[in-house]
Amino acid sequence: MYNYLIVDSDDKLTTLLELWQQEGVQTIALDFEGEFNLHIYGEHLCLIQIYDGNKFYIVDPFKVSKKSLLSLFENENLEKVMFDAKSDATLIFKRYQIRLKNVYDLRISTKLLKIEGSLNKVVSSVLNTDIVEGKKSNQKADWTKRPLADNLIEYALSDVEYLLQLKEVLDEKIEQADLKTLHLRMQKDANEAKIRIKFGYENLSGYKFMTKTEKVYLKYFFNAREEVAKKYNLPPFKVLDKRILIKLAKEQSLKNQNINHKNRKIDQDLSSNLTKALELAENELNS
Numbered sequence: 519m520y521n522y523l524i525v526d527s528d529d530k531l532t533t534l535l536e537l538w539q540q541e542g543v544q545t546i547a548l549d550f551e552g553e554f555n556l557h558i559y560g561e562h563l564c565l566i567q568i569y570d571g572n573k574f575y576i577v578d579p580f581k582v583s584k585k586s587l588l589s590l591f592e593n594e595n596l597e598k599v600m601f602d603a604k605s606d607a608t609l610i611f612k613r614y615q616i617r618l619k620n621v622y623d624l625r626i627s628t629k630l631l632k633i634e635g636s637l638n639k640v641v642s643s644v645l646n647t648d649i650v651e652g653k654k655s656n657q658k659a660d661w662t663k664r665p666l667a668d669n670l671i672e673y674a675l676s677d678v679e680y681l682l683q684l685k686e687v688l689d690e691k692i693e694q695a696d697l698k699t700l701h702l703r704m705q706k707d708a709n710e711a712k713i714r715i716k717f718g719y720e721n722l723s724g725y726k727f728m729t730k731t732e733k734v735y736l737k738y739f740f741n742a743r744e745e746v747a748k749k750y751n752l753p754p755f756k757v758l759d760k761r762i763l764i765k766l767a768k769e770q771s772l773k774n775q776n777i778n779h780k781n782r783k784i785d786q787d788l789s790s791n792l793t794k795a796l797e798l799a800e801n802e803l804n805s
Contacts, residue, residue, distance in 0.1 A: 519668060520675045522574035528586040531577065535589060538570065538596065545597040545622075546570045547681035550606045551674050555753045557660045563613055564661035566590075569678040576671060580664070584614050592619045599681045601625055601637045603708075611713045619709065624681065626704050627688040630697055641680045644687055649676045718744065722760055728767065731803060736767035738799040742791035750784060757788060772796060 525531050538546075551565040566577035579587060590596075591610060598618065600606065602625040607618045628640055638649045656673040692701045719725065719733075719740035728736065740763055747754040754760075762775060769775075772792055779785040 519672055520574050520679075522576055522671070522675060525575055525577040526581040528583050531582055531586045531590060534575065535593070535596075543570050544595065545599060545682065545685075547678035548598040548600050549674070549677045549681075550609065551661045552609055553660070553662050555747075555755070556658065557753065558662060559747045559751045559753065561609060561612060562662060563609060565666070565674055567674045567678050569675070569682065571682050574675050574678070576674070578664075580662075584616070587614060588616050591616050594619050596620060597622055599624065599685050601640075601677075601681060601684075608713055608715065612715055617713070621709055622685065622705060623708055624684055624688060626708055627685070627692060627701065630701055630704065631688065631691055631695065637677065641684060644684060645680055647680070649680065718754075719763075722764060724764060731770070732767045734802055735770050735796075735799045736763060738795035738802075739763050739766050739792060742795035743788070745791055746784060746787050749787065750781075752784075757784060766792070770796075770799075 525534055537543075547569040549567050550563055551567070553560075553562040553564050555561065563579045566579055568575040568577065577590075591598075597620050599622045601623070603618065603621050603623045604625075607621070610616050610618055624640075628634070633640055633644065635643070641647060641649055656670060659667075659670055661670070692698055717737070717740075719736050722736070722740075725733070725736070743754050743758045743763065746752075747757045750757070757779065758777060762777060766772065766775060766777075777788065777792065779788055
């Protein structure tokens with residue numbers, strides 16, 4: 519089990535940032551755990567895990583204010599070593615309108631060196647060691663619960679344990695391959711790239727192959743389901759399966775579809791919302 523410190527207040531995070539400044543810490547390993555419409559409604563930042571090369575930290579974003587998180591995430595004097603930071607950066611932007619700054623993404627390094635695979639595989643092949651197993655099951659854990667089980671904290675911290683060491687080795691390989699200039703430009707471009715937030719329905723399988731008319735219906739049906747899911751704090755898939763949304767959009771009708779929900783109140787709200795959605799879609803297309 520890792521020895522770690524819990525940061526669960528604004529004062530503790532401020533103290534930590536001041537300590538790093540006093541000790542000359544300029545680089546940290548950073549990773550997040552989140553909730554993505556699996557146990558409750560919406561996308562939530564649930565845990566921040568940090569390793570500064572000496573100590574491990576668990577920051578509880580449920581107990582730290584947005585202002586304090588901003589002092590960490592937008593701190594341009596603190597390099598944040600991450601692996602495949604794009605989804606994490608998007609989550610932070612969507613949730614807090616905060617933009618991660620001074621990120622050093624090791625996924626960019628591995629792609630440039632043509633080293634494929636997940637963090638586990640990269641650590642295994644480059645450092646000849648293994649990260650804590652159980653990634654799939656832990657990813658599906660409910661990270662909103664408190665207190666978190668020891669095995670979940672161990673898993674979370676394992677994702678930052680080797681990032682600084684991995685950076686050192688990969689940087690050396692990039693130097694040897696005479697790719698340093700290109701690599702630095704790629705890191706800079708990634709930090710400056712605009713974050714594009716897709717509408718949820720745009721991520722559904724087959725969306726890009728739908729007609730313009732079908733996409734309009736899908737937009738309204740999708741939003742109708744979202745409203746109900748948000749009202750009852752449920753993952754949207756527990757309100758209505760996404761495959762049914764696709765069928766509704768393609769058929770442009772509520773007939774002959776199994777949209778009944780076992781909860782009577784949810785069923786009533788869903789039926790009402792879908793009926794309104796159908797009308798809104800028709801109005802937009804006819805306008």
